[in-house]
Amino acid sequence: MTTYDRILSPLTIGPLTLPNRVVLAPMGTEMGLEDGRSTPREAAYYGARSRGGTGLVITGINFVQSDFEPISPGLARADTDEHTAGLKGIADAIHAGGGLAGLQLTPGLGRNNQYYDAMGMEPVSSSDNPYFFDPTRICRPLETHEIDLIVQRTGEAARRAYEAGFDVIDLHGHTGYLVDQFMSSVWNRRTDRYGGSAENRARFAVECIQAIKANAPGVVVSFRISVDHLFEGGRTWEETEGIVKALEAGGLDMILCDNGSYEAMDYVFPPYYLGDDCMVSAAKAVKSAVSIPVGACGNITPESGEEILARGEADLIVIGRGLIADPDIVTKLREGRPEDIRPCIRCNQLCTGNAFFGKAIGCAVNPEVGYEAERIITQTDSPKRITVIGAGPAGLEFARVAGLKGHTVDVYDRADRVGGVLLPAATPDFKRELFRMIEWWEHQLTQIDTVTIHLGREITPGDEALDGADVIVVAAGSHPFVPQSIIGAEHAVDVLAFHEGAEIGRRVVVCGGGLSGADAALELAEEGHEVTIVEMEEEIARDMLMLNRVSLQRELDRHGVTILTQTTVTEIVPEGVLADGPTGTQMIQADTVITAFGLRPATELGEALGAQVLTVGDCVQPRKVGDAVNDAYELAFTI
The missing domain is CATH 3.40.50.720 (NAD(P)-binding Rossmann-like Domain)
Structure with a gap:
């Protein structure tokens, strides 16, 4: 039986001692006001995670400047003194719960900021990079005096965090955002002191770290880094190794490691297709190169987290959506009740899915998320x-x-x-x-x-x-729903019957490329079946969140699943499926036809x-x- 002794053990980082090794990963909540000020609702959300035993609670993305980039209404900010009171409310709520408070500062998004046009601004980056949302447009490289101003703004935001009472400040350096654009040769082609060697490419980040330390004395400085961008030409460990060493030499106190980028967005919020511990290799690599504490991220459960610590692959277990699903993970481990931990099902539906559309995060399995101060279950006076x-x-x-x-x-x-x-x-x-x-x-x-x-x-x-x-x-x-227009449905197996154990042949046609059909196709392909998806729309899984679809599509491609879109099933026969598509009517041979037209x-x-x-x-x-x-x-x- 797992005892969780390592997860529950304290860790000293500089002047701070974390009561345990669990860290809430910084994630935006979209619970603030339109002007980016924090709210009591947001404070209650973070306070609940601290009250549940989390050792270090780090808030999500907080912008430090709008000099060169737009800040969309509703996004969290730390760029004016008017924002300090709201930040203090969060820090106070976390401290009241018994945990340490961290604030993530975001110097900018650079080429990945989608709001330039809405705010009438020109896209900027480290170099003349293609704008992510319109690669035909080229970003303007930031000039050195502009970089100096962003570093200054980072220091000013750090002062506000310090005045608000935060114990840790995390510098937002992953996912291909502005700091990451400076650190990566794929985006940094500068010839001044910010380009060239690993030390030069890390210089902007190091200057931000030092500005934080100068303005927030005694505060531990953390850094979130993408170790491998996971796209062709992106930064890999061979390049990242020099960067993390430069960050440590520049005064960094701890580092949180993951993978991904906008070009591999599913790794930023890994859906269930990516499995357990999908980015622990990033932390393991960094731990071999630095002496500061290292945090591991990526679909980590308490059980696997204990094993990661036992193997020495990380010092901290960084959990995001798992702590959204259950804010009391640490308390339940401490009390010997791991079976009471509500699992995150990694669907991204109401957490990431809401945030992508500017809505306050929720949770598919925990309806109290965002309502921690209101949805408190109490005994009724009139039982029924x-x-x-x-x-x-x-x-x-x-x-x-x-x-x-x-x-x-x-x-x-x-x-x-x-x-x-x-x-x-x-x-x-x-x-x-x-x-x-x-x-x-x-x-x-x-x-x-x-x-x-x-x-x-x-x-x-x-x-x-x-x-x-x-x-x-x-x-x-x-x-199950089958359109009346389809002839011969009696020859098919419903997708639920397949999951319940119906006999399936080697060649399978899945009629319907929504979530249930696509997932069934992937399951069959993983088992060695030859699978074809027939979908009448222009793409499969239109009912899925975009980043989940990225993972699904990659896995379907990897397992050789044939996908026929803009193709309508007209008849199911014992030999397979008749369908009308862009090239006319075709017969798709199959030993088994599965219908997944919906419910x-x-x-x-x-x-x-x-x-x-x-x-x-x-x-x-x-x-x-x-x-x-x-x-x-x-x-x-x-x-």
Whole structure:
């Protein structure tokens, strides 16, 4: 049994002693005001992670200057004294929770800033680089006096962080942002003191580090770095080694290591396709070259984090989305309750997905994210008897919250195990975190005395299980959908039946390239099947977040999956599929045809029971798991 002794052990860095090795990775929350000032809501979010035992809580991206780059409304800022009070609110909340507070400072995004046109500004970079969002445009290289001003602005922001009470300042140096553009030969072709050797390319970063130290005496300075950009011509370890040595020589106190860039965006927020510990190699490489503490990032669980520390590949375990999903990871480890840790399912739906569109982050499995001060479950003064029909994500989350409020809840499902549609969806190895989520719900519900699960029991109108219920909640899920225009659907296997173990031949055609169809195709290809996806739209997985699609597409290509887009299935026959595409009608040979055209809500039971019932989840409208979980929480919270 894992004891987590290493994760829970303290670590001294300069004048600071971290109570444990867990660090909240800096991630933007989009919870601030339009002018970039922090809010009590944001402070409560960070305070909850500290209260949950996290040793060092680092806030996400905070801009230090708008002299040469635009700052979009709503993005966090530390560039004026008016922002100090909000920053102090965050630091105070973190300290009140018992953790150390860190603030990430962002000198700029350079060629990766998408707001230049909206703010009437010219794109800038380290050299005359193509603008990421329009490669036909060339960025203006920053002049040396402009670099000096950015360094000055970084120091001024550090002073505000110091006055606000932060213990650590993290310099934002990864993902191909402005500091990274100076450090990387792919973007830095300067011939002045900021270009050429590794020491020169690191000079801008080092000057920022030294400006931070000069303006925030005693504060530990951290640095977030992308060790490998993971695109052709981008920086690799061979180049990064000289950079990290120059950073250490320049006074850096600790370094947080990951991989990726805008050209490999999925590594910045790694989805489930990338698996566990997907960037630990970055930390391992850096640790071999420096003597300062090194943090490892990338889909790390507490179990794998303990092993990483034991192998000496890192000194700190940096967790982002896992601490969004469960802010109490460290407390639960300390109390010997690792089974109570709510797993991150790595879907990126409401965390990264929201942030990409300028909305406050949420979480697919933790509906309290962003509402830490409001959504506090307390015992009700009027307990009710509640019958829940359906033990999928919506039914289980409703039962959990209602049970914690003190209601008596009976959950019925015709299946022999809880999980609903998540259960078959979790069969691929890359989706195993969904299994952990089902197990988490099972374990939570066994600890609530007023909740009882009844499996293998189908509820129909007039069933005695409905008698005496004060509230009836239908969470009956959905049914597979096949367009009526398609002839011969009886020759196909539904995608859920495939996940449930239906026999599948060597050659497989997957009809429908949405999330479920594409994931099924990848699972089959990984098992050695010859797979073709047929999709009527211009691209597959249109219902996916862009960065998730990047990973999916790469994995499908790597496993040789054929993708036919703008192609419509007209008939399914025993020999395969007839489809109309750009080149006309074609016959696609297959031993098995799988249909994945989507889902339709299972409305029958709710309609039969009438107006006295509440409905939630896919039986209202099939959506993603996060929508079902959040809707169920909100509904139960109001009862």
